[in-house]
Amino acid sequence: MSEFLQHLINMLVLGGTYALLGIGLTLIFGIMNVVNFTHGVLYTFGAYIMFIVVQQLGLNFFLALPVAVLAGWLLGAAIELTLLRPLRGSDIDTTMLVMIGAWIAMQSGTLWIWGGVAKSVATPFPEAPLVLGPVSVSWLRLFVLAAAALLILVTYLLINKTSLGRAMRATFQDHDTASLMGVNVDMIYTSTFAIGSSLAAAAGALLGPVYVIFPQMGDLAAVKAFAIVILGGLGNITGAVIGGFILALAEELGAGYVSSGYRDAMGFLIIIAVLIFRPTGLFARAERVG
Amino acid sequence: MTRTIRLVPAIALATALVGGAVQAQTIKIGVNEPLTGAFAASGTYVVNGAKIAADEINAKGGILGKKIELVIEDNKSNPTEAAAVAEKLITSDKVPVLMGAWGSSLTLAVMPKLMEYETPMVVETSSSGKITTTGNPFIFRISPPSAVEAAAFKGIVDKLALKKVDFLVINNDWGRGTAEDFSKMMKDKGITIGLVETMDQGAQDMSAQLSKIKSSDSETVIVTTAVDQLTLIFKQAAALGLKKRIITTGGSQNPDQIIAQAGAAANGTMHLTTFLPWFPDKTPNPEATNYFITEWKKRGFEFAGCTESFRGYDGIRTAAAAIEKAGKAEPAAIKAALWNINIKGLNGDIVFRKSGPEGKESGQSQPNVYLIEINDGKVEMKTL
Numbered sequence: 001m002s003e004f005l006q007h008l009i010n011m012l013v014l015g016g017t018y019a020l021l022g023i024g025l026t027l028i029f030g031i032m033n034v035v036n037f038t039h040g041v042l043y044t045f046g047a048y049i050m051f052i053v054v055q056q057l058g059l060n061f062f063l064a065l066p067v068a069v070l071a072g073w074l075l076g077a078a079i080e081l082t083l084l085r086p087l088r089g090s091d092i093d094t095t096m097l098v099m100i101g102a103w104i105a106m107q108s109g110t111l112w113i114w115g116g117v118a119k120s121v122a123t124p125f126p127e128a129p130l131v132l133g134p135v136s137v138s139w140l141r142l143f144v145l146a147a148a149a150l151l152i153l154v155t156y157l158l159i160n161k162t163s164l165g166r167a168m169r170a171t172f173q174d175h176d177t178a179s180l181m182g183v184n185v186d187m188i189y190t191s192t193f194a195i196g197s198s199l200a201a202a203a204g205a206l207l208g209p210v211y212v213i214f215p216q217m218g219d220l221a222a223v224k225a226f227a228i229v230i231l232g233g234l235g236n237i238t239g240a241v242i243g244g245f246i247l248a249l250a251e252e253l254g255a256g257y258v259s260s261g262y263r264d265a266m267g268f269l270i271i272i273a274v275l276i277f278r279p280t281g282l283f284a285r286a287e288r289v290g
Numbered sequence: 291m292t293r294t295i296r297l298v299p300a301i302a303l304a305t306a307l308v309g310g311a312v313q314a315q316t317i318k319i320g321v322n323e324p325l326t327g328a329f330a331a332s333g334t335y336v337v338n339g340a341k342i343a344a345d346e347i348n349a350k351g352g353i354l355g356k357k358i359e360l361v362i363e364d365n366k367s368n369p370t371e372a373a374a375v376a377e378k379l380i381t382s383d384k385v386p387v388l389m390g391a392w393g394s395s396l397t398l399a400v401m402p403k404l405m406e407y408e409t410p411m412v413v414e415t416s417s418s419g420k421i422t423t424t425g426n427p428f429i430f431r432i433s434p435p436s437a438v439e440a441a442a443f444k445g446i447v448d449k450l451a452l453k454k455v456d457f458l459v460i461n462n463d464w465g466r467g468t469a470e471d472f473s474k475m476m477k478d479k480g481i482t483i484g485l486v487e488t489m490d491q492g493a494q495d496m497s498a499q500l501s502k503i504k505s506s507d508s509e510t511v512i513v514t515t516a517v518d519q520l521t522l523i524f525k526q527a528a529a530l531g532l533k534k535r536i537i538t539t540g541g542s543q544n545p546d547q548i549i550a551q552a553g554a555a556a557n558g559t560m561h562l563t564t565f566l567p568w569f570p571d572k573t574p575n576p577e578a579t580n581y582f583i584t585e586w587k588k589r590g591f592e593f594a595g596c597t598e599s600f601r602g603y604d605g606i607r608t609a610a611a612a613i614e615k616a617g618k619a620e621p622a623a624i625k626a627a628l629w630n631i632n633i634k635g636l637n638g639d640i641v642f643r644k645s646g647p648e649g650k651e652s653g654q655s656q657p658n659v660y661l662i663e664i665n666d667g668k669v670e671m672k673t674l
Contacts, residue, residue, distance in 0.1 A: 003505035006530065010497040116326030116364075117334050118518045120551055127553055129529045138529035211494035212518050216327060220492055255498035261461050261488040263498065 002134030007252045011245065013141045014252070016148035017203055019244030021221055022228030023155055023237050024199030030235020031172045031192045033092060037099040038079060039200050040222025041106040044215060046072050046201030047208025048110060051119050054209075061124050065147070065205055072201020073194045080193035085186065111215040118212035144206045151202055152241060155195070159237065168192055172235065200225075220264070227267045231274055233281020242283060246270065316359035317352070317619045319344075319609050320379035322390030322400065322411075323602075327367025328491040332516050332542050332598050333392050335591075336414060337362055339599030340389065342585050343606035353614045360606070365391055367491065369399035376403040376411075386619045387412070387612065389605040394418030394463035397429075404428035410612075410625040414605035415598075417540060418467040422645040422652040430628045430642055430653035432604055432635065436468040439539055439562055440475040442659035446672065447479050450535075454482040454508035458499055458523065460515040461488035468514040468539055484508040489519070496523050500530050510535040517544040517598075524552035524559070538562065541659075546594035549667050556664045560672065563660050565637050567596035568669045574658065575634045582636060604635045628653060 021043065028036045046068045053064035083102060087095050125139040159165035170178040171188045179185045204218070211217070228247055232239025247267045254266035274282060321340055324333035340360055348357045361383045365372035372391045379385045380403065388404075388411040391397045397416040404411050405426060413421060413431040417439065422431055434442075455476060459465030465488060473483045484506050487499040500523070503511055511534050513523060520543055527536070541564040548556045566572050570579040582603055586596055609624075611631045616623035633640050635657070642653030661672040 003501055006501040006504070007498065010501060014495065014497075111326060115334075116330035118331060120521070127528060127555065129531055131531055136529065136531040138525075141529065211522060214326075214330065216492075217494070220494075252498045252501075256502050259488075260499045260502070264490055264493070 003256065006135045007256045009135050009137050011248045011252045013137065013145050015245035015248035016145040016152075017207055017244075018224060018228055018248050019241040020148045020151055020199055020203040020206070021225040022232065022240035022244045023152060024196040024203070025225045026229045026232060026235055026237060026240040027155075027159075027199075028193055028196040029229065030237075031168055032084070032189055034084060034193075035092065035096045035099065036193075036196065037096065037103040037222070038106060039196075039225055040218030040220075041103050041110070042072055042076065042197045042200035042218070043204035043207075043221045044107070044110055044213075044218035045075060046204030047121075047213040047217065048114060048119075048204075049201065050121050050205045050208045051114075051213050054121050055119070061122075061209075065202070068205035069198045069202045072204075073198035075201070076197020077190055077194040079197070080190045084189070084193065088186075088189075107215055107218070114215065116215060118214040120212050121209040123209045140210060144210060147206055148203070151199065155199065156237065158195070164188075164191060224267060227271050230271050231282055233283050236281060236283055239281055239283035243281075246282075316357050317354065317613060318359050318361050318383060318385040319606060319613075320376070320383060320385035320388040320390075321360050321362040321602075321606075322365050322372060322375045322379060322388055322396075323362070324367040324392050324396065325362075325364035328518070329367045329392055329516050331518055331544075331547075331595075332415070333364075333367070335544075335595035335598040336392060336602035336605075338589070338591055338595070339582075339586075339602030339604075340606045341602075342582065342589070342599075343603045343610070346585070347607070347610050353610050354617065354619070356619075358606075358610055358613075361385055365396055367393065367396070369395050372396040373399045373403055376400040377407075380407045380409050385409070386621045387609045387624045389414055389602070389609055392416065394421060394467065397421055398463055401426045401429065407621075408625075409621040410628060412605045412608050412628075414601040415542065416464065418463040419471065420463060420467065422654045423647075425647040425650040426652055427650045428625060428652075430608070430655075432608060432640055432655045432657060433541070433601060434564060434657050434659055435654070436464075436471040436539070438656075439468070439541075439659050440471040443472070443539075443562060443661070444475055444479065446661060447476065447481065450510075452476070452479075452481050452510055454484050454506075455510045455512055456485040456487070456503050456506055456508045456534075457483070458487045458489065458496070458503060458511055458513045460491055460519065462491055464540065465514045469512075472512055472539070482508075489515070491515075491519075493519070494522060495526070497526050497530060500527050500532055503534070504530055504532045508534065510537060513538045514540045516540075516542045517547050521548055521551045524548060524555040528552070528555035535560070541565070542598060544594045544597055545662060545664060545669050547592070549664060549669075550594065553667075557666065558664070560661060560663045563597055563662055564657055565597050565600045566660055566662075566671065567593070567600070568662075569671060572671065573636060574638045575636060578634055579636050600636045604637070604640065607633055607635070608640055 049068040049071045129136040129138045167183045228243040231243035250266040255263040363375040365375045392415045394416040410428045417436045419435045457469045459469045537560045539562045543561045573579040611633045612624045612627040616627035637657045640655045644651035645654040
């Protein structure tokens with residue numbers, strides 16, 4: 001029983017960051033219809049910003065987090081303006097190829113700047129974990145969970161309660177009509193991509209100090225983000241949050257009670273099942289697409 | 291325009307001829323190591339050790355009157371890439387001998403290429419038994435196979451009073467081979483084997499596996515993987531409140547790096563290593579060890595890397611000694627000469643003995659294995 005409780009705690013901590021990764025990607029796909037292959041690199045980028053600010057500049061850990069989010073926002077806006085805006089109106093395959101190119105170029109860039117050897121970031125949290133009866137969890141991971149929850153809440157409010165969010169939702173439903181109603185669609189696209197990118201960078205900045213930081217760290221993260229988006233339904237933010245926790249639960253229980261060798265396969269088994277039985281995602285409503 | 295197009299092949303040809311002439315001035319040794327991916331830290335250390343050996347040899351005038359040149363390629367911690375890199379080094383760079391490829395799965399992927407192009411390779415790190423038992427006569431290994439590690443560990447299991455042991459190993463030929471060889475040895479000693487958990491080489495979160503191990507009734511966990519993943523395991527085990535004795539194998543732990551990054555979580559852990567840079571006078575060749583450590587520090591590398599980099603140093607010296615003995619830089623002659631070398635390695639004399647099926651034996655030297663314990667952030671030696 002205590003083992004099961006421990007797995008549940010691990011699931012919560014892991015699921016929070018998976019959700020954060022998923023909503024950034026699903027937002028961009030839902031509103032812009034762009035399959036963002038640079039999502040993993042932006043995650044890596046956020047982690048390296050933490051490394052620069054904390055380890056190389058010696059600044060405060062908590063100050064580094066907003067810096068990483070802002071840097072991710074700026075890089076995302078730059079990618080949108082230079083690569084995606086000129087391709088507006090081209091088909092999804094063309095933008096996909098361009099994004100794959102950007103992914104490879106940016107990953108090679110991080111390798112060129114920081115080298116292939118993993119880096120780690122010191123944190124101000126105590127080494128001794130928080131022990132609650134039979135289960136224990138590190139303070140750093142609790143902080144990561146809280147920060148992820150806060151960021152998810154902020155994103156939710158931004159989309160559902162602000163005028164920018166209303167314009168984003170309008171663009172998602174029909175960009176031509178939104179444009180006729182006076183929505184600056186170009187601005188919405190740039191903002192959406194920048195917000196999605198900053199969420200990826202935030203996930204990297206939070207998880208980089210938990211794990212180690214290296215140029216390819218984003219690859220597995222991106223694969224998981226895609227899995228979460230498929231689970232939750234394309235463009236569905238609530239679905240991505242729940243999908244993140246479902247993936248974490250599948251991994252934890254799969255590794256704990258089936259076989260740890262297939263841990264990373266568990267998520268994909270679920271995806272196959274979802275694609276067979278509910279191809280629009282677990283939480284898809286009847287929606288108008290395009 | 292036409293003229294330019296005609297000029298291009300002429301220039302290319304000229305460059306190739308001149309380049310070829312320059313290349314003949316040096317003797318090349320191919321180095322196939324992971325410089326990116328999961329084993330980047332380890333592979334980079336090995337390459338830095340290899341460079342020390344090459345510089346030392348060249349400072350003394352090189353071999354056969356020529357300087358040696360390391361052609362270093364990154365296998366990206368990926369078996370497919372490792373095989374491609376070997377092919378590139380042999381066919382394009384025309385290296386007569388290789389050193390590589392760090393991981394067992396990487397080395398195993400390279401081995402068919404060695405057969406195909408009949409080029410020998412000095413294996414500096416890999417520990418899977420399969421490498422020297424499947425009948426590849428181009429393999430010359432200077433690192434201990436996991437069965438040798440298990441045998442060396444045999445003497446201490448009574449002293450540690452092991453009763454039930456769990457394993458957490460990297461999910462590749464290295465990790466699974468270690469779990470197999472150690473289980474066999476421990477079963478013979480009457481020790482119960484509990485869980486055998488695996489983790490992907492790129493995995494960063496082992497909490498699920500560790501939670502499972504935490505709940506088992508064993509008192510010891512044997513962990514096999516490289517340093518980056520090991521550091522994460524120590525941190526995550528501490529966060530889960532796992533209080534079992536942790537013993538690591540494989541010799542790629544870089545204990546000082548674990549002390550630096552895992553802090554208090556490293557105390558009380560034991561590690562099977564293949565080099566003793568903390569106690570140079572206890573190594574088989576103290577003079578060579580001291581030279582190497584001094585040179586390593588002089589270059590500004592982290593001391594933690596010594597336990598890994600010494601293999602690159604020994605590997606290149608092994609290859610160079612064979613080229614010298616062969617009298618020419620040709621694969622067949624070097625392969626024959628590797629059987630006759632006897633050099634003072636940092637972890638024992640490097641002399642190859644036959645291993646594997648008759649008629650196509652691989653070479654295996656007999657390096658030492660040590661057990662160390664971390665206490666209060668310091669490395670202590672245990673007698674095996």
